[in-house]
Amino acid sequence: MIAIHQNKVINAQSLFQPEIESQRKKALTKLKKINKNQFNTNEKDYLREVISLFEDNSSIKIIECNPSYLSSLVSSIGIIPPNSRFYKNGKTKKKLKQFILEALNYSYLRSSFYPKYFREIGVKSCVYCNSQLSITAVKSRDVYSAKFDVDHYYSKDEYPFLSISLFNLYPACSSCNRAKSNNKIEFELYTSNHKNTTKSNYNFKLSPYSKSKYLTTRDSMEIDFYFTEPIYLNPSTKKFNDVFHIESIYETQKDLIEELIIKSQIYNKSYLKALKYNFSKLSLHPELFKRTLVGNYTQDKDIHKRPMSKIVMDIAKDLDLI
Numbered sequence: 001m002i003a004i005h006q007n008k009v010i011n012a013q014s015l016f017q018p019e020i021e022s023q024r025k026k027a028l029t030k031l032k033k034i035n036k037n038q039f040n041t042n043e044k045d046y047l048r049e050v051i052s053l054f055e056d057n058s059s060i061k062i063i064e065c066n067p068s069y070l071s072s073l074v075s076s077i078g079i080i081p082p083n084s085r086f087y088k089n090g091k092t093k094k095k096l097k098q099f100i101l102e103a104l105n106y107s108y109l110r111s112s113f114y115p116k117y118f119r120e121i122g123v124k125s126c127v128y129c130n131s132q133l134s135i136t137a138v139k140s141r142d143v144y145s146a147k148f149d150v151d152h153y154y155s156k157d158e159y160p161f162l163s164i165s166l167f168n169l170y171p172a173c174s175s176c177n178r179a180k181s182n183n184k185i186e187f188e189l190y191t192s193n194h195k196n197t198t199k200s201n202y203n204f205k206l207s208p209y210s211k212s213k214y215l216t217t218r219d220s221m222e223i224d225f226y227f228t229e230p231i232y233l234n235p236s237t238k239k240f241n242d243v244f245h246i247e248s249i250y251e252t253q254k255d256l257i258e259e260l261i262i263k264s265q266i267y268n269k270s271y272l273k274a275l276k277y278n279f280s281k282l283s284l285h286p287e288l289f290k291r292t293l294v295g296n297y298t299q300d301k302d303i304h305k306r307p308m309s310k311i312v313m314d315i316a317k318d319l320d321l322i
Contacts, residue, residue, distance in 0.1 A: 001130050001310050002200040002303050003191040004121065006066060006167075012120040013064050013166060019113060020063050023105070023164060028054040030103035034096075042081040043096050049077055050100060050161040067167050067190050070154065079158045100160040109164060114148035118171055123304040126173035127189055128180065129244050130303055130310045131253070134171035151177045153189075171304075176244050186237040200300045201230035202240065204250070204314040211261055211319070220258045225250070225315070250311055257315050260294065264319040267293070290322045298322050 013020065031051045036044045053062040053073075060069060080100075085093035101107075118124070118134075126134050128151075136149045151172040156163040170189050172180065191197065207224035214222050227246050229239055240246055267275070279289045290298040296312040297303065303310050316322045 001127065001202045002300050003188055003193075003196040004123070004304070005194060005197045006190050006192050009121060009167065009190060010064075012117065015120060016113075016117060020166075023109070023113070024054055024061075024063055027104045027164070028056075030105075031100070034099045034103065038085065039096055040081070040084040043084060046077070046081050047096065047100075053161060062161075063165055065165060065167065067153075067188075070162060070165060070168055073162070074154055074159060077159075077161070080160060097157065097160045101156065101163055104160070104164045106156065106163045110147040110150070114150065114169070114171075117166070118148060122302075123171045125171075125304055125307040125309070126176050127170050127304060128172050128176040128187075128240065129246060129249055130307060131249050132173035132175070132307055134173055136174045149174050149177055151180050155182060179244050183238050183243050184234070184236060185240065185243060186232045186234055187240075198301055200303060200310065202310070203228045204311045206257070206315060206318050211264075214258065214261055215265070220254045223254045223257050223261070225257065225311075253308065253311065256308060256312060260312065260315050260319055260321060263294070264321050267321065294321060 028051070031047070031054060034047060036047055039047065052058060053060070065073070080097055083092060083095045083097075085095065115135075124133055126132050134149050136147050149172055150169040152159075152163065153168050153170055154162050162168045167190050188196070204225055204227055207226060210222070210224045214220065216222075227241055227250070229241065232239075275293070276286075276289060279292075280286075287299065294312055294316045297305055297309040298313045298316065300310075300313070303313075313322070
């Protein structure tokens with residue numbers, strides 16, 4: 001629900017240079033081993049272009065290239081050609097897309113590399129709904145393992161050569177990843193504009209009289225809120241709420257708002273002043289005091305660090321808790 005500055009991502013990538021370079025070399029080796037003769041002319045040409053992107057003498061670093069360069073590659077190389085491999089009975093053989101995805105080893109990187117890479121950037125929760133961790137438990141040979149779930153800004157079905165390009169990866173929970181599918185949304189996770197990294201354009205707000213209704217009835221079902229989104233430039237863009245069902249998800253979390261309302265009644269201004277004074281004796285950062293008070297992060301720039309942080313900080317501000 002908020003952008004991350006490209007420089008922060010570049011700094012994180014610099015810490016993993018040996019691993020990223022190893023990914024490139026392994027991908028190149030496997031790509032070169034793909035038997036081109038089993039594909040038609042268009043597919044051969046496409047594969048040749050993909051291999052060139054991973055070559056040692058390539059003018060770009062395909063795994064690290066920034067969003068604007070990704071966009072240029074999408075325009076110049078385009079969508080993978082239609083599959084040409086079929087059995088006589090019409091069944092599809094292994095597609096070129098599958099060969100490329102296997103060569104780039106995207107599935108393996110989900111558990112071996114992406115968790116530590118995104119942890120360094122500070123992303124743990126879904127960048128779309130912020131209600132869940134971007135981790136999925138996957139079963140293989142009767143053993144469950146945690147894998148980082150990412151949505152591809154440029155679909156790996158259409159652009160498999162970008163499946164491990166780091167600026168193409170948007171950490172997402174499995175629900176949002178499925179919901180997103182090929183829907184067009186206007187959300188830029190990585191930006192060079194510092195202003196877009198400090199204030200989110202998405203907000204939760206208590207409905208009028210919602211607090212007073214709850215305090216009168218003590219019924220959490222009386223708590224109403226709404227979710228606001230920015231005005232999108234592209235008329236074909238779908239709203240977050242329509243794609244990811246934001247309000248429906250958070251309707252199940254009214255107990256969080258209930259607790260904040262109760263805290264707003266307990267922690268009056270004089271009590272908060274006393275708490276801040278005592279907290280300062282611990283020589284801890286003032287922001288940690290706010291986080292301890294509401295039970296989550298309280299600045300927009302930290303939204304991605306923990307699930308539910310966005311709704312908690314917005315409602316806490318609405319209630320003048322922070």
